[in-house]
Amino acid sequence: MIRHCVFVKFRSDVGADERAAIYAGLGALVGQIEGLLAFDFGPNSSPEGRSQGFNDGFIMDFADEAACDRYLPHPAHKAAGSRLVAALEGGRDGLIVFDLKVGA
Numbered sequence: 001m002i003r004h005c006v007f008v009k010f011r012s013d014v015g016a017d018e019r020a021a022i023y024a025g026l027g028a029l030v031g032q033i034e035g036l037l038a039f040d041f042g043p044n045s046s047p048e049g050r051s052q053g054f055n056d057g058f059i060m061d062f063a064d065e066a067a068c069d070r071y072l073p074h075p076a077h078k079a080a081g082s083r084l085v086a087a088l089e090g091g092r093d094g095l096i097v098f099d100l101k102v103g104a
Contacts, residue, residue: 001037001062001101002064002068004061005059005099006060006096006098007056007096008057008088009053009054009088009095010055010088010089010094011094014087018087026039026084029074029080030060032074033067033074034067034070035070036060036071037061037067038061054095
């Protein structure tokens with residue numbers, strides 16, 4: 001399984017309603033893209049103070065690398081990703097992506 005971890009810095013003018021709509025759009029990809037198994041999101045809750053401003057994030061679980069590869073160019077991912085990037089501080093600079101092989 002691949003756990004796709006994304007950490008984001010929303011612009012200060014992006015409110016809770018817009019964040020919720022962005023996450024709803026990303027969550028709706030489950031069932032649209034073969035092999036995308038799960039989605040979860042939320043604010044950083046670590047007490048360590050090491051988030052470097054990446055105070056929100058989400059994870060997506062994919063059945064395998066092939067499923068993750070199908071997701072990347074998928075038009076529904078492109079649309080949801082564009083909406084996310086438009087809401088971030090510095091656009092693409094406002095996110096970090098980390099893919100982790102789980103159970104490998």
